[in-house]
Amino acid sequence: MKKILTFCAALLCTQAAVAADFDGSKPLLCSAVTVSECVPGGSCEQVNNSEVGAPDFFRIDVRKKTMTGTAAGAERPSNKIESSGVLGNSLFLQGKASGLEHLPEDSLSWSVSVNQDTGAMVLTASGDQVAFVIFGSCIAP
Numbered sequence: 429m430k431k432i433l434t435f436c437a438a439l440l441c442t443q444a445a446v447a448a449d450f451d452g453s454k455p456l457l458c459s460a461v462t463v464s465e466c467v468p469g470g471s472c473e474q475v476n477n478s479e480v481g482a483p484d485f486f487r488i489d490v491r492k493k494t495m496t497g498t499a500a501g502a503e504r505p506s507n508k509i510e511s512s513g514v515l516g517n518s519l520f521l522q523g524k525a526s527g528l529e530h531l532p533e534d535s536l537s538w539s540v541s542v543n544q545d546t547g548a549m550v551l552t553a554s555g556d557q558v559a560f561v562i563f564g565s566c567i568a569p
């Protein structure tokens with residue numbers, strides 16, 4: 429019985445530690461696994477990150493209020509996290525990005541959710557007549 433209680437306590441502590449990794453208290457490194465581009469009329473198409481200028485990785489630091497993308501080893505300018513919070517079992521972040529050469533209006537608003545149990549990430553971004561959905565995963569290195 430003592431071994432079972434010890435195992436259960438260890439399991440609960442591990443779950444709590446994992447959830448703490450994704451509550452915004454630690455910097456995160458997130459990878460973009462699947463990127464989709466959507467346009468008016470309901471058509472969405474899976475694309476390569478480079479086709480739409482999406483980074484391969486995102487560094488998120490809630491305490492510094494920054495999200496920085498990297499692609500092909502080159503770091504991009506940081507985006508300011510304008511709002512953040514935890515709701516239910518997810519960390520939510522929102523912000524804006526400008527100076528994006530591949531877009532007609534060169535700006536987007538974005539939102540990120542990170543599941544606190546698994547680190548699964550969804551980033552959505554929208555601009556003038558275009559939206560992107562990026563599914564990925566985060567770790568707290």
